[in-house]
Amino acid sequence: MTKNEQAAKARKRKHAIMITLLIIVFILFILPFILVLINVFKDQADITANPLALIGEHGFTTKNFPEAMRKMDFLNVFKNSLIITTCATILTILVSAMASFVIVRNGKWKACAILFALMIASMVIPFQVLMVPLVSVYGGVFGILNHRWLLILLHTGFSVSMATFMFHGAIHSNIPLELEEAALIDGCSRWQTFWKIVFPLLKPTIATVAIIDAMAFWNDYLLPSLVLTDKELYTIPIATQAFYGTYSTDIGLVMAALLLAMLPILILYLFLQKYIVAGVTSGAVKG
Amino acid sequence: MQRNTMAYKSRQFLTFAGPALILFCMTIIVPFIYGLYLTFTSWDGVSAEKPFVGVANYVSAFKDAYFWAAVGRTIIYSIFAVILVNLVAFLLAYMVTSGVRGQNFFRAGFFIPNLIGGIVLGYVWKFVFNRAFVAIGNKITGGETPSLLSTTGGAMFCLILVSVWQYAGYMMLIYVAGFMSVSDSLKEAAMIDGCTPSQAMRNVTIPLMRTSFTTCIFLSITRCFVVYDVNLSLTKGEPFFSSVMAAMHVYNKAFTYKDYGTGQAEALILFIICAIIGITQVYVSKKGEVEA
Numbered sequence: 001m002t003k004n005e006q007a008a009k010a011r012k013r014k015h016a017i018m019i020t021l022l023i024i025v026f027i028l029f030i031l032p033f034i035l036v037l038i039n040v041f042k043d044q045a046d047i048t049a050n051p052l053a054l055i056g057e058h059g060f061t062t063k064n065f066p067e068a069m070r071k072m073d074f075l076n077v078f079k080n081s082l083i084i085t086t087c088a089t090i091l092t093i094l095v096s097a098m099a100s101f102v103i104v105r106n107g108k109w110k111a112c113a114i115l116f117a118l119m120i121a122s123m124v125i126p127f128q129v130l131m132v133p134l135v136s137v138y139g140g141v142f143g144i145l146n147h148r149w150l151l152i153l154l155h156t157g158f159s160v161s162m163a164t165f166m167f168h169g170a171i172h173s174n175i176p177l178e179l180e181e182a183a184l185i186d187g188c189s190r191w192q193t194f195w196k197i198v199f200p201l202l203k204p205t206i207a208t209v210a211i212i213d214a215m216a217f218w219n220d221y222l223l224p225s226l227v228l229t230d231k232e233l234y235t236i237p238i239a240t241q242a243f244y245g246t247y248s249t250d251i252g253l254v255m256a257a258l259l260l261a262m263l264p265i266l267i268l269y270l271f272l273q274k275y276i277v278a279g280v281t282s283g284a285v286k287g
Numbered sequence: 288m289q290r291n292t293m294a295y296k297s298r299q300f301l302t303f304a305g306p307a308l309i310l311f312c313m314t315i316i317v318p319f320i321y322g323l324y325l326t327f328t329s330w331d332g333v334s335a336e337k338p339f340v341g342v343a344n345y346v347s348a349f350k351d352a353y354f355w356a357a358v359g360r361t362i363i364y365s366i367f368a369v370i371l372v373n374l375v376a377f378l379l380a381y382m383v384t385s386g387v388r389g390q391n392f393f394r395a396g397f398f399i400p401n402l403i404g405g406i407v408l409g410y411v412w413k414f415v416f417n418r419a420f421v422a423i424g425n426k427i428t429g430g431e432t433p434s435l436l437s438t439t440g441g442a443m444f445c446l447i448l449v450s451v452w453q454y455a456g457y458m459m460l461i462y463v464a465g466f467m468s469v470s471d472s473l474k475e476a477a478m479i480d481g482c483t484p485s486q487a488m489r490n491v492t493i494p495l496m497r498t499s500f501t502t503c504i505f506l507s508i509t510r511c512f513v514v515y516d517v518n519l520s521l522t523k524g525e526p527f528f529s530s531v532m533a534a535m536h537v538y539n540k541a542f543t544y545k546d547y548g549t550g551q552a553e554a555l556i557l558f559i560i561c562a563i564i565g566i567t568q569v570y571v572s573k574k575g576e577v578e579a
Contacts, residue, residue, distance in 0.1 A: 095307040
């Protein structure tokens with residue numbers, strides 16, 4: 001056997017070991033989801049008797065779903081989450097891209113420098129420091145809790161720093177100044193230059209910001225739970241929490257509710273996983 | 288066109304940065320300053336009056352044994368969680384960049400827990416611990432096994448386990464990016480110079496990945512330190528308050544016991560501890576970074 005063959009054989013063995021390991025870890029990783037999936041089709045007695053059996057003694061049932069959907073008001077809750085996530089994500093992208101444009105191109109202006117420095121510094125503030133004053137100001141002083149648009153604005157406010165920072169980097173290193181100057185000479189105002197030239201060129205960063213923020217808004221629990229106390233306005237995480245509080249003993253229903261709560265984003269992931277993985281990576285590495 | 292006048296500058300600034308500025312102020316700046324003010328009052332959350340009490344809230348925060356117990360617990364939890372998250376993430380990243388078949392599939396798969404919010408994940412695992420693991424335990428021992436979540440040490444262990452599971456996939460992606468940024472030619476050069484693969488890993492790849500380590504450790508520390516969602520759904524602080532983390536304590540202090548002033552003072556202390564740890568860590572690890 002030549003040296004090369006030996007090396008190839010060693011590499012093959014190494015790969016085989018790694019694949020086995022990866023498969024084992026992968027199964028452990030998705031085991032909780034599999035357990036939910038097999039128990040969601042059983043009735044309460046079967047789950048209690050044996051949560052590990054593939055099919056319960058009383059057979060396969062789908063009755064948990066309609067009941068959980070009704071009790072959780074799933075369609076309404078899903079709609080709320082969708083509206084809030086979509087609006088907040090779009091708003092974050094628009095206001096952050098605009099702000100970063102003036103900050104990059106006029107970095108010497110005092111207002112720009114101060115705003116940017118404050119934004120960077122604010123990123124280390126944990127939400128716990130702001131939650132009491134937020135409730136106190138918007139609940140106590142203004143009395144405007146329980147409005148969807150307030151949550152949308154607050155979501156945007158919390159994510160604007162990070163998003164501005166990312167757009168700042170993108171404009172700074174990827175958008176040539178000559179392009180803007182050319183547009184200016186051709187008679188574009190700054191406003192037109194931004195929307196017609198700069199903004200379209202920011203597409204990759206827009207995608208990254210959209211993915212990161214949409215996931216954060218969709219899954220956020222604490223802020224929405226403080227702002228929205230009206231059952232009609234609940235988002236998926238709040239509804240899940242409330243549902244568990246009320247029906248935790250009916251484990252079949254809980255399984256269905258949990259699966260429903262996970263399903264939308266898992267389905268989305270099935271189609272967009274390449275973009276989501278790429279977006280999250282570039283967001284984390286730059287941030 | 289006057290490009291240097293104050294009027295032009297402010298109009299430009301306000302047109303582009305105005306919306307961001309307003310939102311940033313209304314969610315971060317105003318509440319932050321107002322929060323500072325609240326720590327000097329004894330507001331009960333209902334009345335319009337906010338009596339001024341000086342530093343009394345800070346005194347009671349420093350005397351609050353439950354708060355410091357929660358902070359201590361959070362530090363222990365964070366140490367274990369951060370080390371394990373990064374260890375698991377690094378090993379996973381190593382395996383999914385080694386050129387094995389289906390590595391993209393595995394990358395996408397390990398990331399799945401990050402897609403789902405902490406509340407839902409906590410309840411999923413609560414089911415696993417309370418039902419599935421108990422069933423397995425019963426089968427092995429033949430008797431009644433208690434759930435890990437109902438024992439004081441166990442709840443903490445569960446919380447760490449779930450956090451590792453939750454964050455490892457995300458940190459893995461950052462380490463993957465780190466592995467990919469180290470060019471193969473450097474590793475090959477080291478091997479030609481007589482390094483074994485593990486030496487090349489230790490002396491070439493890992494030092495060049497310092498940035499990834501800095502990012503991952505920073506992200507995992509700052510996330511673990513204010514863990515709340517999973518804490519709430521998985522253990523709810525039980526049994527006997529043995530798994531109440533700092534963030535949950537602050538929440539309960541303010542919103543459950545209506546002691547807003549002390550709660551806010553404790554939140555501020557938490558923020559300062561968190562900021563000191565985070566900044567020290569970034570400073571220390573930045574110092575050791577090398578470039579190829």
